Amino acid sequence: METSIPSGGFRPDVPVGEAAARFFELLKTLGAAATGTAPDWSSLAAPLATQFEQWLRLSQSAGPWFAPAAGAARAVPAAGFAPAAWSFASLPLAAAATPASESQRALELFGRLGQLQAQLAAHWSEVANTASQRFVARVASIAAAPGTVDQALKLYELWVSCAEEAYAATVHRSDFSRLQADIANTTAALLLEQRRYAETLARAFGVPTRSEVDALNAELRELRRELTAGRPSAARETTAAPEAPVEPRDASAVKSRTHAAHRPKRRPPKRPARPSGSRARVRRPRR
Amino acid sequence: MKSSHATLAAPFPELTLRITETLARLRLAGEVTVGGSPKRAVWSCGKTTLYHYLPLPTARRTPPGSRPLLICFALVNRPYVLDLHPDRSLVRRLLEAGLSVYLIDWGNPDEADRQVDLEQYIERHLGGSVRHILERHHSDALDLLGVCQGGVLGLCYAALHPQHVANLITVTTPVDFHTSDNLLAKWVRGFDTALIGASGNVPGELLNGLFLALMPFRLAQQKYVRLLTSNPDQRAIEDFLRMEKWIFDSPPQAAAALAQFVRWFYQENRLVQGTLELAGRPVRLADVRAPVLNLFALEDHIVPPAAAAALRQHVGSRDYREYAVATGHIGMYVSRAAHAEVPGRIIRWLRQHR
Numbered sequence: 001m002e003t004s005i006p007s008g009g010f011r012p013d014v015p016v017g018e019a020a021a022r023f024f025e026l027l028k029t030l031g032a033a034a035t036g037t038a039p040d041w042s043s044l045a046a047p048l049a050t051q052f053e054q055w056l057r058l059s060q061s062a063g064p065w066f067a068p069a070a071g072a073a074r075a076v077p078a079a080g081f082a083p084a085a086w087s088f089a090s091l092p093l094a095a096a097a098t099p100a101s102e103s104q105r106a107l108e109l110f111g112r113l114g115q116l117q118a119q120l121a122a123h124w125s126e127v128a129n130t131a132s133q134r135f136v137a138r139v140a141s142i143a144a145a146p147g148t149v150d151q152a153l154k155l156y157e158l159w160v161s162c163a164e165e166a167y168a169a170t171v172h173r174s175d176f177s178r179l180q181a182d183i184a185n186t187t188a189a190l191l192l193e194q195r196r197y198a199e200t201l202a203r204a205f206g207v208p209t210r211s212e213v214d215a216l217n218a219e220l221r222e223l224r225r226e227l228t229a230g231r232p233s234a235a236r237e238t239t240a241a242p243e244a245p246v247e248p249r250d251a252s253a254v255k256s257r258t259h260a261a262h263r264p265k266r267r268p269p270k271r272p273a274r275p276s277g278s279r280a281r282v283r284r285p286r287r
Numbered sequence: 288m289k290s291s292h293a294t295l296a297a298p299f300p301e302l303t304l305r306i307t308e309t310l311a312r313l314r315l316a317g318e319v320t321v322g323g324s325p326k327r328a329v330w331s332c333g334k335t336t337l338y339h340y341l342p343l344p345t346a347r348r349t350p351p352g353s354r355p356l357l358i359c360f361a362l363v364n365r366p367y368v369l370d371l372h373p374d375r376s377l378v379r380r381l382l383e384a385g386l387s388v389y390l391i392d393w394g395n396p397d398e399a400d401r402q403v404d405l406e407q408y409i410e411r412h413l414g415g416s417v418r419h420i421l422e423r424h425h426s427d428a429l430d431l432l433g434v435c436q437g438g439v440l441g442l443c444y445a446a447l448h449p450q451h452v453a454n455l456i457t458v459t460t461p462v463d464f465h466t467s468d469n470l471l472a473k474w475v476r477g478f479d480t481a482l483i484g485a486s487g488n489v490p491g492e493l494l495n496g497l498f499l500a501l502m503p504f505r506l507a508q509q510k511y512v513r514l515l516t517s518n519p520d521q522r523a524i525e526d527f528l529r530m531e532k533w534i535f536d537s538p539p540q541a542a543a544a545l546a547q548f549v550r551w552f553y554q555e556n557r558l559v560q561g562t563l564e565l566a567g568r569p570v571r572l573a574d575v576r577a578p579v580l581n582l583f584a585l586e587d588h589i590v591p592p593a594a595a596a597a598l599r600q601h602v603g604s605r606d607y608r609e610y611a612v613a614t615g616h617i618g619m620y621v622s623r624a625a626h627a628e629v630p631g632r633i634i635r636w637l638r639q640h641r
Binding site: 056171172214217 | 299301302303306310313314398399401402470473474475476477478479482483485486487502503504505507508509511512514515516527528531532
């Protein structure tokens with residue numbers, strides 16, 4: 001029994017091909033510096049820094065949550081990992097239906113995100129420059145351009161080490177961590193604004209909102225706890241969670257009960273009147 | 288871009304040829320399969336499914352006195368990495384040793400699960416799995432193997448229900464989240480978890496991007512160049528494809544559980560501080576008294592070795608063993624070196640603790 005993996009969109013040759021292109025680009029840059037008898041490695045610093053900075057910006061490598069934000073700098077998944085995830089749907093945040101204060105708040109958040117992006121770009125620039133300077137300093141002792149494949153690959157490994165060292169030196173700093181957190185929090189806040197707007201629309205059309213479904217979910221959970229504990233929540237001490245497996249699966253149970261909650265209420269059919277004096281007892285379901 | 292490869296690498300035509308050929312083979316490679324060991328779903332709760340691996344016909348006889356073994360993997364990745372290929376399968380090695388192996392697959396949480404929190408995952412999903420297995424085997428306790436974040440869940444469960452866990456194995460499991468080399472912890476320290484929890488489930492791609500961003504040049508450039516320049520044979524290409532599929536196949540995360548995990552563990556380090564509570568009960572590592580085998584990787588960029596080794600100082604067990612493997616986080620599950628060491632070590636340790 002093998003696990004089938006959804007292959008939708010998974011194209012391993014794409015990031016590999018892009019890495020190859022970047023590798024060749026690097027070789028070309030190295031080759032240009034190494035023409036003639038004495039390589040001029042110092043001339044490498046600027047083009048290497050430019051290439052690396054460009055890659056960092058495109059891959060959004062240290063701010064994956066930033067990619068979807070605002071569309072201001074829509075990331076190209078250059079390295080294969082910039083996700084188009086946590087993205088905003090195509091709902092207009094500043095639509096007329098939104099209260100003015102909410103629209104204003106969304107615009108402010110977009111502005112804030114733009115500022116943070118500029119700060120992130122400054123970090124990438126610093127990382128790229130430091131990496132290229134490290135590399136130039138280390139290859140200075142090499143007298144000749146790489147003549148064999150092995151030499152070229154060793155030079156590449158050295159470049160990777162310099163790049164990662166420069167990157168680590170920046171991203172471990174507290175100011176960078178704060179920036180990461182600011183970006184994540186602002187993105188989350190924007191997402192929340194969008195959902196608020198979606199709720200406004202849902203209410204306008206009489207459709208259950210996320211908050212209402214969440215409230216039902218919470219109620220279900222409480223009911224489940226009460227069932228497990230066998231007594232009402234007010235009197236219940238907190239104990240371990242329910243014992244019984246849920247069959248059918250929870251999600252479907254939640255859905256079906258949620259739907260049920262939104263169905264129009266019906267009155268229970270009237271029970272036929274019992275003849276007086278009957279000893280029949282009505283059995284109540286046990287809790 | 289691709290058409291200019293030859294021009295760019297003119298001084299190295301051999302390299303150009305090697306890379307172009309490998310790229311072509313990658314494009315032509317068909318679908319790879321993973322998780323080949325036969326298994327059967329035996330219980331489910333929400334999106335979580337408990338699987339029981341069928342005994343291998345070639346396996347040793349189940350050793351007398353051995354208990355069922357439950358593998359609890361991380362919420363943030365798929366567990367099939369433990370059974371990626373018959374030659375690199377921890378699950379298969381455990382089955383060959385005659386063990387009765389169960390695995391929790393957390394599935395794909397959707398919007399109906401956004402309020403599923405850690406208490407539910409640990410008490411209902413993990414706890415429900417344990418109770419189901421114990422009933423099936425008419426047993427009082429099982430052996431629990433927690434991997435990465437799954438090890439954290441396993442530690443919590445073992446602390447809350449010590450009577451049900453006979454032996455505990457943790458693999459690349461963070462315990463102290465505030466070691467100085469923990470980059471992930473530094474980055475998420477300032478996250479507003481209430482805001483993140485309220486904004487809905489977090490897509491797996493986003494977390495995956497976060498993990499790759501810890502060492503972007505090595506993980507998103509160098510590894511590909513190494514593959515292309517190494518003259519890989521068909522087998523190596525297939526192994527690479529399996530790993531890539533696994534890496535980019537991350538499930539979404541239930542908002543409530545993720546927000547709690549970030550806050551309680553990464554931000555507040557509650558496991559080590561002794562301040563964690565679940566279902567109104569304190570979760571103390573000192574209450575984990577079962578024998579513990581703690582395995583971690585020395586070059587782990589996600590769970591630094593010090594973060595995992597911290598278990599030694601906090602666990603209540605008097606029978607604590609740890610073992611460090613010279614590999615990285617993912618290498619711990621799939622590398623040749625780790626595969627030669629880790630399963631055998633687990634099997635031997637379990638035999639000693641029947």
